[in-house]
Amino acid sequence: MSSDCGWRLAAAVSNAGALGTIGSLGRTPANLRDEIRQCRAATDRPFAVNIACFQWAGFAGELLGVAIEEDVPAVTLSFGDVMPALRRSRAAGVRVTVQVQTIAAARVVLAERPDLLIVQGHEAGGHTGTRGTLSFAAQALGIAGGTPVAVAGGIGNGRGLAGVLAMGAAAAVIGTRFKATPEFGPLSNLDAEQKAALVESDGDDTVHGAITDIAIGMTWPPGIAGRVLRNRFTTDWLGRENELRQAVAARPEPYGWTSQHNQDQDTVLNWAGESAGLIDRVRPAAEIVEETVRDAESLLRVVADLTT
Ligand SMILES: Cc1cc2nc3c(=O)[nH]c(=O)nc-3n(C[C@H](O)[C@H](O)[C@H](O)COP(=O)(O)O)c2cc1C
Numbered sequence: 209m210s211s212d213c214g215w216r217l218a219a220a221v222s223n224a225g226a227l228g229t230i231g232s233l234g235r236t237p238a239n240l241r242d243e244i245r246q247c248r249a250a251t252d253r254p255f256a257v258n259i260a261c262f263q264w265a266g267f268a269g270e271l272l273g274v275a276i277e278e279d280v281p282a283v284t285l286s287f288g289d290v291m292p293a294l295r296r297s298r299a300a301g302v303r304v305t306v307q308v309q310t311i312a313a314a315r316v317v318l319a320e321r322p323d324l325l326i327v328q329g330h331e332a333g334g335h336t337g338t339r340g341t342l343s344f345a346a347q348a349l350g351i352a353g354g355t356p357v358a359v360a361g362g363i364g365n366g367r368g369l370a371g372v373l374a375m376g377a378a379a380a381v382i383g384t385r386f387k388a389t390p391e392f393g394p395l396s397n398l399d400a401e402q403k404a405a406l407v408e409s410d411g412d413d414t415v416h417g418a419i420t421d422i423a424i425g426m427t428w429p430p431g432i433a434g435r436v437l438r439n440r441f442t443t444d445w446l447g448r449e450n451e452l453r454q455a456v457a458a459r460p461e462p463y464g465w466t467s468q469h470n471q472d473q474d475t476v477l478n479w480a481g482e483s484a485g486l487i488d489r490v491r492p493a494a495e496i497v498e499e500t501v502r503d504a505e506s507l508l509r510v511v512a513d514l515t516t
Contacts, residue, residue, distance in 0.1 A: 209258075209334060209383050209392070210479075211235045215243045217391040217493055219250035224497035227379075229256040229284060237270040244278045254281035256305070262288025264426045269293075276300040284326065287335065288429050294320055307360065307381075309337025309432065314348045318355055325352060326381050329361030330416065333384035333481030335432050336361065349376045364483030366503020373504065374511055382500070384481040389493045401473045403490045405437055411485020413438045419445045420477050422452045424466050435481055440474035 211234035221228030230247055232240050240257070247255055257275040261268050265288070272293050275283050279302070285293050286307035294317070297304040305324035306317045317325060327348040329341025341361040349357050359372040360381035369380045386392060388406045395402045419442065420434030421427065428434075436442060445452045456465045469475035 209387065211239075212393050212395055213386075215247035215250060217386060217389060218255045219247050220389070220391045220493040221386065221497060222247075222251045222253040222255045224494035225253075225501070226497045227254060227256055227282070228493075229258050231258050232271045232275075233258070233260045233265055235267075235271065237267055237274045240271050240274050241278060244275070244280055256280065256282040256284050258284045258286065259293060260287045261285055261290045261293050262427075262429050264428070272296060276302055282323070286326075286328075287432060290317065291320070294322060305358070308348075309339060311339075311344070311347055311351075315351065318352060321355055324356050324358055324378065326358045326360050328381070329359075331362030331435075331482040332360055333387070333414070333435050333483070334479045335428055335434050336416070336481075337431050345372060345375060345377060362481060362483050364486035366500045366505075366507060368483070368486075369500055369504035370507035370511070373508060382483075382496075384483045385487055385496055386493055387480060388487045388490045389496065390490065391493050396470060398470070398473055398476055402476065402478045405439075405473070405478055406480055406484050406487050407489055409437055409480065409484035409487070411482045414480060414482055414484065415442045415446060417442075417446055418449055419452055420479075422449060422456060423469065423477065425456060425463065434477070434479065437478040437480050437484065439476070439478065441469060441477070 210231040213231035218228030218230045230243050257280045259272045282303040283297050284305045290306050294304055303323045305326055306322045307326035307328050308314045308317055309328050327345050328336055329344050330336055330338050331341055345359040356378035358379040358381050359377045363380040363382055364385040372380050388403050393399045414435050415438050416433055416435040418433050420436055459465045
């Protein structure tokens with residue numbers, strides 16, 4: 209989950225028995241190397257590094273190079289042309305997972321037999337496509353052959369995990385829920401406010417659209433847009449994309465628009481998915497992993513009993 213997700217969260221998740229991921233979008237190669245080393249010092253369990261592969265993602269090739277040099281247990285690739293990075297990771301002996309947003313992309317990636325395919329539905333926080341999680345996952349599971357599939361988007365507790373495991377998935381990917389942890393961030397000077405807004409959210413109040421990327425001045429691949437919590441910024445600009453482009457262009461300094469708006473809870477981009485509705489409080493990542501697994505297990509026992 210971008211550079212706000214560092215070694216603290218990745219190591220806490222891995223130490224609790226899941227697979228933690230260090231975000232790299234927004235990092236420099238030197239900073240990523242440091243994060244990987246700190247993560248290694250904090251956990252002896254496997255963890256992953258995410259690389260966003262689209263054209264406008266800064267340093268993507270170098271970030272992957274650092275992950276390979278540091279011999280990370282796994283990389284997760286997403287967005288844009290992932291194929292060169294997939295083949296490079298493979299050749300270097302690094303386990304590779306790829307996150308996709310369409311069945312067309314799933315087919316292309318599956319032909320390369322990644323170690324894990326992640327199908328990400330529209331409900332997800334951050335950047336996502338337009339397919340709803342459930343039918344997309346069912347379709348991908350139907351064509352995956354021997355490749356394990358993980359499901360992302362809208363999963364934030366044991367019910368979601370049990371649901372996708374019962375469908376035949378190998379795992380669930382959880383992002384938004386882990387944003388409301390002490391280990392995520394810090395999110396500049398609005399850390400407490402952004403996390404409190406996630407706790408407040410009932411899940412009905414996220415929006416998905418191009419305005420987030422117009423504001424941050426990054427061009428994402430076609431069909432991909434950002435999902436954030438609704439606030440005054442989204443209310444003011446949704447549907448006024450061209451006017452927003454002009455307003456951003458009037459602030460030519462790099463990230464001028466976002467650096468100003470990130471100072472204010474009413475205008476900050478609080479990246480989050482519909483699973484924000486499942487967040488009860490800010491709490492340690494390990495508690496979330498343990499409770500999610502425990503609840504999924506008991507639900508799956510009920511399902512198993514129904515079938516015997
Ligand atoms: C704050 C935030 C930042 C994210 N940044 C990235 C990213 O840099 N790279 C990526 O592949 N996915 C990113 N994602 C998407 C996650 O990989 C994942 O698909 C998503 O969080 C799963 O859905 P959920 O948010 O409903 O749990 C981000 C998600 C969030 C919430």
